[in-house]
Amino acid sequence: MVNISGIIKSIQNIMRQDKGLNGDAQRIEQLGWMIFLKIFDDKDLEMELLDDSYISPIPTDLQWRNWASDDEGITGDELLEFIDNRLFVELKNLSTASTSRRALLIKEVFEGNNNYMKSGTLLRQVINKLNQIDFNSSEDKHLFGEIYETILKELQSAGNSGEFYTPRAITEFITQMVAPKLGEIVFDPACGTGGFLTSALKFMQTNVTSVEDRKTLQNSIRGIELKPLPHMLALTNLILHDIEVPNIAYDDALSRELTSIRERDRVDVILANPPFGGTVADGMESNFPKNYRTKESADLFLILIMQYLKNGGRAGIVLPDGSLTGDGVKARIREKLLTECNLHTIVRLPNSVFQPYASVATNLLFFTKGTATKEIWYYEHKLPDGQKSYSKTKPIKISEFDELKRWWSNRQENKQAWRVDIESVKKSGWNLDIKNPYREKEEELPSSSELLEKLYKSFSRSEELLGKLKEELAK
Numbered sequence: 506m507v508n509i510s511g512i513i514k515s516i517q518n519i520m521r522q523d524k525g526l527n528g529d530a531q532r533i534e535q536l537g538w539m540i541f542l543k544i545f546d547d548k549d550l551e552m553e554l555l556d557d558s559y560i561s562p563i564p565t566d567l568q569w570r571n572w573a574s575d576d577e578g579i580t581g582d583e584l585l586e587f588i589d590n591r592l593f594v595e596l597k598n599l600s601t602a603s604t605s606r607r608a609l610l611i612k613e614v615f616e617g618n619n620n621y622m623k624s625g626t627l628l629r630q631v632i633n634k635l636n637q638i639d640f641n642s643s644e645d646k647h648l649f650g651e652i653y654e655t656i657l658k659e660l661q662s663a664g665n666s667g668e669f670y671t672p673r674a675i676t677e678f679i680t681q682m683v684a685p686k687l688g689e690i691v692f693d694p695a696c697g698t699g700g701f702l703t704s705a706l707k708f709m710q711t712n713v714t715s716v717e718d719r720k721t722l723q724n725s726i727r728g729i730e731l732k733p734l735p736h737m738l739a740l741t742n743l744i745l746h747d748i749e750v751p752n753i754a755y756d757d758a759l760s761r762e763l764t765s766i767r768e769r770d771r772v773d774v775i776l777a778n779p780p781f782g783g784t785v786a787d788g789m790e791s792n793f794p795k796n797y798r799t800k801e802s803a804d805l806f807l808i809l810i811m812q813y814l815k816n817g818g819r820a821g822i823v824l825p826d827g828s829l830t831g832d833g834v835k836a837r838i839r840e841k842l843l844t845e846c847n848l849h850t851i852v853r854l855p856n857s858v859f860q861p862y863a864s865v866a867t868n869l870l871f872f873t874k875g876t877a878t879k880e881i882w883y884y885e886h887k888l889p890d891g892q893k894s895y896s897k898t899k900p901i902k903i904s905e906f907d908e909l910k911r912w913w914s915n916r917q918e919n920k921q922a923w924r925v926d927i928e929s930v931k932k933s934g935w936n937l938d939i940k941n942p943y944r945e946k947e948e949e950l951p952s953s954s955e956l957l958e959k960l961y962k963s964f965s966r967s968e969e970l971l972g973k974l975k976e977e978l979a980k
């Protein structure tokens with residue numbers, strides 16, 4: 506059996522010797538386009554076997570099998586010359602006149618990414634290691650899927666690229682609660698490396714029982730991603746999950762005028778962790794009605810998500826505390842959400858879920874479009890006993906949501922769950938940053954140990970004062 510984990514570690518060690526690669530983000534980008542091209546070629550080989558008329562959009566001499574698959578093939582300066590001056594140049598300028606979506610995917614990937622390696626000899630060593638993985642072997646593909654997930658996690662420590670990775674426990678939990686059905690369109694307008702989309706795929710795959718179902722699933726997933734590295738990783742991720750032609754646009758979802766999103770564009774389910782904490786590019790807010798214009802990306806994405814949902818459509822999204830409160834445009838956006846959608850649940854997460862790249866407090870919002878909110882259930886997710894925070898080595902786990910899942914279908918107030926009626930939200934200026942009332946009561950009442958400590962200090966102080974009084978009287 507191929508040791509895929511060992512192969513990836515060997516590749517990373519080889520890459521660390523190359524002077525052209527600087528830091529994890531560049532190593533991941535370098536590995537990313539190579540994996541993408543190899544997976545694409547393995548998929549081409551499979552499609553050629555199934556369909557005699559299929560022709561790859563990649564010119565014959567640029568196909569992985571014809572320049573990379575021979576371990577004794579071109580190396581050194583000759584290999585570098587080929588990759589820099591032929592492979593990247595020709596694939597960036599690939600003709601898409603045939604309207605082949607696969608050709609467009611190739612063009613977009615090579616327009617946005619780079620070959621950083623300076624040693625053709627080390628590059629050949631990396632290629633030879635990658636050739637040990639067969640992406641048409643279901644066993645290899647499954648194992649690599651697990652390794653790929655760890656590569657994506659490494660983005661968390663690769664500078665600002667961490668924003669593209671949402672912990673798997675979060676994507677799985679949101680997907681399970683929204684429960685997309687086969688035949689529904691699932692969309693993520695800021696899809697990063699494709700975590701929510703692959704979660705949705707796995708969830709819906711359990712209902713695939715025929716060739717027709719498989720075709721339906723192929724057309725069920727849509728995404729948009731602005732930055733080239735996560736866009737390429739998302740494409741690779743979906744191809745690994747048997748989506749032959751992933752429908753992930755290389756674009757900024759906020760660049761589209763809101764009113765141009767019509768019924769034909771609307772979707773059944775949105776799962777997303779839109780970027781937050783940053784400001785949008787100049788002029789982007791002008792795509793939104795004046796009443797809702799802001800430079801805060803998370804707030805604009807919330808408006809966009811409402812616009813993309815069909816009536817009856819469901820959403821599960823991650824939002825920071827900053828979007829739950831605030832006056833002016835922020836309050837108007839929340840009013841729109843609560844009057845046009847039924848925001849039935851807010852899960853409040855500990856600050857450290859997205860460590861190390863962000864320490865802001867975040868929330869999971871679940872809503873359905875088409876009916877106004879009457880009451881909102883809140884659930885406070887707590888850290889595991891004995892754990893002070895989440896970290897890269899101690900991330901949030903899906904098993905931690907078991908209690909919340911049990912509560913979900915049989916809701917009752919308890920120390921972690923409370924509900925708020927819409928009238929009190931209205932009176933507070935549409936404020937959704939509502940703290941746990943049970944925790945506040947607990948905080949008001951000191952524990953037994955705290956009471957004993959206070960009594961002990963009080964007695965000690967009394968004895969000290971009595972001693973001083975006796976001294977004074979004795980004088």
